[in-house]
Amino acid sequence: DAKTTQPNSMESNEEEPVHLPCNHSTISGTDYIHWYRQLPSQGPEYVIHGLTSNVNNRMASLAIAEDRKSSTLILHRATLRDAAVYYCILKTPSGNTPLVFGKGTRLSVIA
Amino acid sequence: DTGVSQDPRHKITKRGQNVTFRCDPISEHNRLYWYRQTLGQGPEFLTYFQNEAQLEKSRLLSDRFSAERPKGSFSTLEIQRTEQGDSAMYLCASSLEPNLYEQYFGPGTRLTVT
Numbered sequence: 001d002a003k004t005t006q007p008n009s010m011e012s013n014e015e016e017p018v019h020l021p022c023n024h025s026t027i028s029g030t031d032y033i034h035w036y037r038q039l040p041s042q043g044p045e046y047v048i049h050g051l052t053s054n055v056n057n058r059m060a061s062l063a064i065a066e067d068r069k070s071s072t073l074i075l076h077r078a079t080l081r082d083a084a085v086y087y088c089i090l091k092t093p094s095g096n097t098p099l100v101f102g103k104g105t106r107l108s109v110i111a
Numbered sequence: 112d113t114g115v116s117q118d119p120r121h122k123i124t125k126r127g128q129n130v131t132f133r134c135d136p137i138s139e140h141n142r143l144y145w146y147r148q149t150l151g152q153g154p155e156f157l158t159y160f161q162n163e164a165q166l167e168k169s170r171l172l173s174d175r176f177s178a179e180r181p182k183g184s185f186s187t188l189e190i191q192r193t194e195q196g197d198s199a200m201y202l203c204a205s206s207l208e209p210n211l212y213e214q215y216f217g218p219g220t221r222l223t224v225t
Contacts, residue, residue: 032212043115043202043216044154087153098144098167099214101153 004088009106012078020073020105022088027068031090034099035062035073039084044101047073047086083109113137115217117203123223124193131189132220136205143186144214145178146202154202160186161208193224 005023012018024033035047048055048062050071055062061074075082087104091097116135124130136143141162146154157176158168162183171177175193180186190197200221204214 034212041218043204043219044214045216046213049212085153093212098156098159098170099146099154100156101146103151104153 004090004102006086006088006102006105008103009108011108011110012075014080014109014111015077018075018078018082018107020075020086020088020107021070022072023070024088024090025069027090028092030092032093033062033064033068033071034089034091035060036087036089036099036101037082037084038087038104039081044087078107078109080109080111083107115203115205115215117201117217117220119220120218121221121223123225126193126195126224128193129189129191130193130222131187132201132203132222134186134188134203134205134217136185136203137207137215140205140207140215141183142206142208142214143180144204144206145186145188146204147172148200148202148219149198157188190222193222195224198222198224 032049032051034049036044037047038044048057048060050062063072085104085106087101089099118133144159145157148154158178160180163180175191178188200219202219204216206214
């Protein structure tokens with residue numbers, strides 16, 4: 001399974017942007033970059049995914065480096081409800097491969 | 112759409128007992144996955160189904176673990192002869208082929224083996 005490296009924890013002030021980095025130097029050409037987050041006492045929830053181009057949705061933006069060896073999840077205005085563990089996951093589009101979670105980054109948001 | 116539901120939410124059992132957990136996926140989702148999560152770790156994949164067919168079970172942790180999805184709707188995960196090391200959160204997720212990009216997770220069943 002392709003591996004990702006994320007900081008163990010990060011802290012942000014409320015209403016400020018947050019940039020969550022992920023390194024994936026061994027990414028293959030068919031790997032998509034997925035981000036999930038897990039709020040306290042809940043199951044993970046999908047945030048965003050991308051292949052090569054930057055992606056935006058209502059929750060976040062995903063910036064992918066040109067060489068695809070790193071990516072950054074951007075929360076434009078952190079709120080207290082964004083405090084969670086954020087997981088960066090590489091996955092081929094085949095449904096036969098499961099999500100492989102690492103330890104993720106624990107984001108704390110300070111009011 | 113009521114989301115993925117799991118029952119029970121919490122289970123306390125004594126070592127050596129058998130336990131069974133149920134997962135109800137989002138209706139019409141044909142893929143169903145089971146994961147286990149221990150404290151401080153990300154979820155760990157266990158097994159998954161395409162409709163009623165179990166397509167991957169080599170990652171079930173031991174032969175004490177088994178899963179079924181008899182009619183392609185809800186699924187059960189059974190652990191026989193529980194051990195203290197089985198204490199964890201058991202998560203279920205579902206997805207709809209051909210959109211394989213998003214998995215929708217339930218709230219999990221927290222198992223405590225005493």
